[in-house]
Amino acid sequence: EAGVVQSPRYKIIEKKQPVAFWCNPISGHNTLYWYLQNLGQGPELLIRYENEEAVDDSQLPKDRFSAERLKGVDSTLKIQPAELGDSAVYLCASSRGLAGAKQFFGPGTRLTVL
Amino acid sequence: DQQVKQNSPSLSVQEGRISILNCDYTNSMFDYFLWYKKYPAEGPTFLISISSIKDKNEDGRFTVFLNKSAKHLSLHIVPSQPGDSAVYFCAASENAGANSKLTFGKGITLSVRP
Numbered sequence: 001e002a003g004v005v006q007s008p009r010y011k012i013i014e015k016k017q018p019v020a021f022w023c024n025p026i027s028g029h030n031t032l033y034w035y036l037q038n039l040g041q042g043p044e045l046l047i048r049y050e051n052e053e054a055v056d057d058s059q060l061p062k063d064r065f066s067a068e069r070l071k072g073v074d075s076t077l078k079i080q081p082a083e084l085g086d087s088a089v090y091l092c093a094s095s096r097g098l099a100g101a102k103q104f105f106g107p108g109t110r111l112t113v114l
Numbered sequence: 115d116q117q118v119k120q121n122s123p124s125l126s127v128q129e130g131r132i133s134i135l136n137c138d139y140t141n142s143m144f145d146y147f148l149w150y151k152k153y154p155a156e157g158p159t160f161l162i163s164i165s166s167i168k169d170k171n172e173d174g175r176f177t178v179f180l181n182k183s184a185k186h187l188s189l190h191i192v193p194s195q196p197g198d199s200a201v202y203f204c205a206a207s208e209n210a211g212a213n214s215k216l217t218f219g220k221g222i223t224l225s226v227r228p
Contacts, residue, residue, distance in 0.1 A: 004157070042118070042203050042218025043158065056215065091157055101146050101207045101214035105157030 002026065004106035006092050012112045018080035021109045025073070025094030032069060033103060034077050035091040043091055043105075049075065079111075087113045117141045118206050120219035128227050133191040135222050137204030140185065144206040148216070149178060149189050152201045161202075162189070165210060194226045 005024040013019050025032050030051050035043035046065065048056040051072040060067065064083070069075040079086055089110050093103040119138045127133045137147075145166045150158035164171040164178045164187065171178050177190045191198055204219040 040123075040220060042205070042220050043216075044218070045215060048215070055213075093157075095214070097211075101148065101210045101216065102160055102163065103214075103216065105150075105159065107155065107157045 004092055004094055004104055006090075006106035006109055008109055009107060010110050010112075012114065013082055015084055015113050016081040018078065019082050019111060020076055020078045021090050021092075021111075023075045023077070023092030023106060025075075025092070026096075026104055029094035029096045029104070030072070031095045031097075032075050033093040033095075034067060034075070035093060035105075037089040037091055037108070039088070046077070082111075082113045084113050087111055115140075116219070117144075118204055118217050118219040120204055120222050122222055123220070124223040124225070126225045126227060127194045129196055130193045133189075133194045133198065133224055133226070135189040135191075135202050135204075135224065137187050137189075137219055138185055139187075139206050141206070141208075141217070142185070143208045144217075146207045146210040146214070147178070147180060147187050148205045148207070149176075150203040150205060150218075152203065152221070158203055163210075191224075194224075196226050196228050199224055199226050 032049040034046040037043045047060045049069045067077045089108040091108045093105045095103045148163040149161040151161045152158040162176045180187045201221045203221045205216045207214045
């Protein structure tokens with residue numbers, strides 16, 4: 001079974017530029033999560049999707065962050081414009097139905113904003 | 115306010131000995147607890163979990179103990195192996211099923227010395 005796929009693995013951009021991250025969850029997993037992990041911290045939830053619906057986006061900074069999961073499978077997280085403080089690892093995770101707490105993580109995208 | 119606390123940032127243990135990783139939580143609504151293991155440049159991987167109706171769960175060399183009254187859990191690794199060297203995250207949720215939201219601690223870096 002293929003795991004959660006994320007791309008790119010690394011991204012370096014200048015501040016004020018846009019950036020997008022892509023995630024393909026494990027096949028059959030209807031729930032998809034985007035997490036932010038700062039250095040020395042645990043992952044923090046940004047947004048959770050149930051199929052194509054964003055059911056928890058309370059921690060997503062909506063002035064500059066957006067996300068979509070149009071067909072209920074893969075998802076894109078976008079930052080526009082990026083700020084220096086956005087430098088972090090962005091993790092995508094997925095889970096299946098009633099076992100929602102057991103989440104499977106992708107390798108993450110390490111973003112560096114210069 | 116950190117609802118899940120891993121107060122020791124690092125632990126060093128001799129190969130073959132026991133590793134004990136501790137975690138405390140403050141939210142009495144947490145009902146399900148998980149440990150994740152993370153190697154550098156990889157996403158966290160699920161290790162073991164425990165429901166609040168239990169006080170112990172064992173899987174091979176890994177055992178998680180839960181003390182609800184003290185709001186404390188611990189992960190025991192016996193015997194420790196060099197391949198166990200990684201960052202370990204404690205996570206908690208108010209339920210194990212759908213609509214689960216994981217709250218992570220900051221992680222503990224375990225080093226197992228050969």
